[in-house]
Amino acid sequence: MLLTADHVRLMARYNGWQNAQIMRAVDGVSLKLLTEDHGAHFGSILGTLNHLLWADRLWLNRFGAGVEPPGGGIAEGTALTPTGAAWSAERFALDGRISAWARDLLSIDLTGDLTWHSAVKGAGISRPLALCVTHMFNHQTHHRGQVHAMLTRAGLAAPETDLAFMPEDIE
Template sequence: MIDRAYATTMAAYNQWMNAKLYEAAARLGDEQRKQDRGAFFKSLHGTLDHIVSADMIWLYRFTGRSIEHFQMGERYSDFAELRAQRERLDAEISAWAASLDPAWLQSDFAYFSKSYNAHYSKPAWLLVVHLFNHQTHHRGQASDLLMQLGVDPGATDLPAMPGS
């Protein structure tokens, strides 16, 4: 079981790491960011776009907003738009994490997954862990893609985060 402190720490880590990755990615040209490198989402841009899309879907589910219009696939073809959305979303995730109700975290959360075409009911705390774990998983892929492109994103470990 997790608490609000876990979520706010992970939201801060999320925001810090995303800022680092986008700063590193900005050193590359659009062609390099979008080059198919055989990754699950093909390119660095595709990977970053996927993280934004998945974060939006989970946050919208958690906050009761409709996700009917969401389709997986590239949402933002322009890097500047993708980066701006990432920054907005990180601020929103941080605010949401700071407002988490301990009772909600202990409750079950029901949702429908378009990806798996199935209904689920899972502990809310488990799904919050998944939100942050999913980000970390794909940021690891993005870090690897950056390194392949000759850009070192720097330290990525949670204890390296300023203020941790």
């Protein structure tokens, strides 16, 4: 699988743009609405956003990006932050780490395998690093799509999600 550093930087920009829009969308929204079960895999808007924060920390730690792994497992990850404001602060900081990691990558850094212990599988796993990096960004897009649907269902403005319409000046 060929993955270039330029593509990773593009996906990091997209991730930051998407999350900034979600931060604006949830700003001032009641905790009741953010934690209400909307029928998604992780239940609520905040639970899903927390899961993404948890998973991104885990993957960045595996990638050697200088990010501490999250505590607990997937189930505990949905409660990583208690409010939308706390999530926004943590997300902003982590997106900065993703951007810095991507900025410093060379395409050669994306070759070879990544090996880790998967608590979900209860075993050691080894996969191409490029596949794992692609998975991290795909995983973000998947769950942000769920958040988009939950925001829409709740009658809130959902963000623009089309990569082709991402502003050029987004860093």
